[in-house]
Amino acid sequence: MVTPYSDKTADQLPRSWQKESFQQQQEAFLQEQARQRLTTERHRQQRQQILKEEQDAESRREQELERLKEMSSTLQQQQKNKEDPNSVDGDIQDNLPTEFNESLFPPASQRLLEAKIGPKALDDYLNSNPQNRDARDTAVRYILRQANVAYHNNTVYSVVIKPKSKIPPSGDIHDYSSLARYFWKNPNTSDGLPYVRLDGRPNPDMDSVWDYRLLRKVFRDCYYMGQAYFWTGEERYAEKIVHRVKQWFLDEETYMNPNLKYGSLIFGHDLGRAQGVLDMFKVYGMFDALKAIEGSKALLAEPQLIPSLQKWFTSYLNWIDNSVQAKQERNAHNNHGTYFTVQYISILEFLGRNEEAKAMSEDSMQVRVGPQIRKDGAQPHETIRPISFFYSIFNLQGLILLAMQAESHGLDLWRYVGPIEQTSIRINSKTSTEIEIGGGTIEDAIRYLSDYAVRDRSEWPYPDSGARNLRDVLKMAKVASLVYGQDRWQELIANLEAKVDEATPGEGNLTESPEGSRGVAPMAGVSGAHTTVAPDDGEPNGFVCELGILSEGTLWHCYK
Structure with missing residues (x-):
C-alpha cells in the first residue's frame, strides 16, 4: 500500500510511528528468541531421536547377524551329524547318485529332450560319434559332483550377513x-x-x-542342482533350489533389495558404478534351473514362488530402466554391454515378456554383434585390455549366449555381419x-x-598378461x-584337443598361464598380486551347452 511516507527512511518517520515501531521490534525480538529456543529444543530432540534410531538399527543388525550366524552354525552341525564317521574325506553317505544311469533317466526329462531337439535329431547326435x-x-x-556339494552346503546365502563394516552407504543391510x-588405494x-x-x-x-x-x-548352485534334478529325478535337489531362491530373494529376514545401486563400489564414492550391473548376469543359470524343476513336487508345493520372484525381477527391471548406472552399462560397447543384454533378455523371458525379448535380440545384431567383431575375427x-585373450573369450561367450x-x-x-566402420575407442x-x-x-571370432x-x-598380437582357459576355446x-x-x-577341434592334452598332461586342468604355472600369472608392478582364473563354471566337455545349441536355445544356455 502506498503511503505519504513510503519513500522515507526510519528517522524521517513521525515520532509516534518511531515509538510504535520500537515496541513492535522489541516484541518481535522476544518472539524470535522464543521461537529460536523452541527450534533449538526441537532440533535437540530430533538429534536424540536419530541417534536412538541409529543405535536401535545397529543393535538390530548385530542381533540379526548373531541370529544368522547361529542359524548357519546349527545347519552346519546338522550336516556334520549326518556324516558317516567311516566315510572318506567327509563324504556324506546318503545315496545321492554320482553316476549317470541311462535306465533310471527320468521319462519326463527324456520327453523334454525329445520335444526340444526332436527324437531323431537327438538319436543322430548321440549315435554320430561314440564319444558323444x-x-x-x-x-x-x-x-552331480557339483550338485551334491551344493545340496550339502547349508551356509546361509544372503546380503544381510555381510560384515558390519561393509554395509553400503545407504545403511540398509538388505542392499x-x-x-x-x-x-x-590412491597413492597420492x-x-x-x-x-x-x-x-x-x-x-x-x-x-x-x-x-x-x-x-x-x-546362481551356480541352483544351476547344477537343476541339472542334477533333470538327469536323476532326485526331488531333494529341487527342494534345495526352492530354499536358495526364497532365502536370497524373498524371505523377510534375508531378502535382497531389487537393485544394484552399490555394485562395483569404489572406496571414496557414495554409489556403485555402471559395471556393477554385470554382477547379476549369471541369473540365467537360476532361470534354467527353475525351468528344469518345473514338474517337481517342491515347486508345485510353492505356488507363489514364481509369481513372487517375477514381482521381484519386475521391480529390478524398473530400477534398471531408471538408473543412471544401468543406462551407462546398457550403452557400453564391450563385454559389459554384451552381458547387460544377456541379463535383460533372460529376465524378460522369465517374466513372459517374449515380444520385448525378441525385439531386444533383434536389436543386439546391430548393437552387440556387428560392432564388436572385425572381419578377421x-x-x-577387448584386445585393448591388458588381459586381452581372457576378455576376448569372455565377451565371445556372451555373444554366443545372445545368439542362443x-x-x-x-x-x-x-x-550376422555388421558394416565395416571407423570409430573412436577409449x-x-x-x-x-x-x-x-x-x-x-x-x-x-571363434576361429580367430x-x-x-x-x-x-x-x-x-595384443597385450596379454592373463591366464588362458583353453577348455573354453575348445568348447566354443x-x-x-x-x-x-x-x-x-x-x-581345428582336433588341434585344440591336442593342445589341451599337451598343456596339462593327465591332470585335466586346462588353463595355461604365461609363466607356465597353471592358472596363476604374476602381475608385474603389484607386489603379491596375481591374475587368477576362477574355478571352471561349466561341465568339462560342453555337452549340456551342445544340447542347448541343438534345441535352438529353447532348452538351456551355455552356463559359464
Whole structure:
C-alpha cells in the first residue's frame, strides 16, 4: 500500500510511528528468541531421536547377524551329524547318485529332450560319434559332483550377513554391494581415497564384501542342482533350489533389495558404478534351473514362488530402466554391454515378456554383434585390455549366449555381419584411438581365438598378461561345429584337443598361464598380486551347452 511516507527512511518517520515501531521490534525480538529456543529444543530432540534410531538399527543388525550366524552354525552341525564317521574325506553317505544311469533317466526329462531337439535329431547326435555318449556320462558325473556339494552346503546365502563394516552407504543391510575389481588405494592421498584404477590388476580386497560371491553361488548352485534334478529325478535337489531362491530373494529376514545401486563400489564414492550391473548376469543359470524343476513336487508345493520372484525381477527391471548406472552399462560397447543384454533378455523371458525379448535380440545384431567383431575375427573392444585373450573369450561367450537367446525367438545372430566402420575407442580416461569395427561373424571370432589358442602364446598380437582357459576355446569350437558344420571345424577341434592334452598332461586342468604355472600369472608392478582364473563354471566337455545349441536355445544356455 502506498503511503505519504513510503519513500522515507526510519528517522524521517513521525515520532509516534518511531515509538510504535520500537515496541513492535522489541516484541518481535522476544518472539524470535522464543521461537529460536523452541527450534533449538526441537532440533535437540530430533538429534536424540536419530541417534536412538541409529543405535536401535545397529543393535538390530548385530542381533540379526548373531541370529544368522547361529542359524548357519546349527545347519552346519546338522550336516556334520549326518556324516558317516567311516566315510572318506567327509563324504556324506546318503545315496545321492554320482553316476549317470541311462535306465533310471527320468521319462519326463527324456520327453523334454525329445520335444526340444526332436527324437531323431537327438538319436543322430548321440549315435554320430561314440564319444558323444561318453561326453554325456562325463558331463553328468561332473554335474552331480557339483550338485551334491551344493545340496550339502547349508551356509546361509544372503546380503544381510555381510560384515558390519561393509554395509553400503545407504545403511540398509538388505542392499547388495560389491567392490570394483581393478581399483586400489590412491597413492597420492593420505587416506588412500578415492581408490584409483589399475586395469587388469584385481584387488583381492574385493572378496572382503561377500555379496558378490554369494550371489554367484546362488546362481551356480541352483544351476547344477537343476541339472542334477533333470538327469536323476532326485526331488531333494529341487527342494534345495526352492530354499536358495526364497532365502536370497524373498524371505523377510534375508531378502535382497531389487537393485544394484552399490555394485562395483569404489572406496571414496557414495554409489556403485555402471559395471556393477554385470554382477547379476549369471541369473540365467537360476532361470534354467527353475525351468528344469518345473514338474517337481517342491515347486508345485510353492505356488507363489514364481509369481513372487517375477514381482521381484519386475521391480529390478524398473530400477534398471531408471538408473543412471544401468543406462551407462546398457550403452557400453564391450563385454559389459554384451552381458547387460544377456541379463535383460533372460529376465524378460522369465517374466513372459517374449515380444520385448525378441525385439531386444533383434536389436543386439546391430548393437552387440556387428560392432564388436572385425572381419578377421578380432574383438577390438577387448584386445585393448591388458588381459586381452581372457576378455576376448569372455565377451565371445556372451555373444554366443545372445545368439542362443535370439535363435529361440527365430532370429539368426550366428551369421550376422555388421558394416565395416571407423570409430573412436577409449584406451583410458585420457586417451582414445581410431579403430576399424564390423565385418565379422561370431564364427570368425571363434576361429580367430581357436587359431591363436593352438599357437605359442607369444604370437598373440595384443597385450596379454592373463591366464588362458583353453577348455573354453575348445568348447566354443565345438559349438561352432554344430552351428556352422562339422567339416569346417573338425581339423581345428582336433588341434585344440591336442593342445589341451599337451598343456596339462593327465591332470585335466586346462588353463595355461604365461609363466607356465597353471592358472596363476604374476602381475608385474603389484607386489603379491596375481591374475587368477576362477574355478571352471561349466561341465568339462560342453555337452549340456551342445544340447542347448541343438534345441535352438529353447532348452538351456551355455552356463559359464
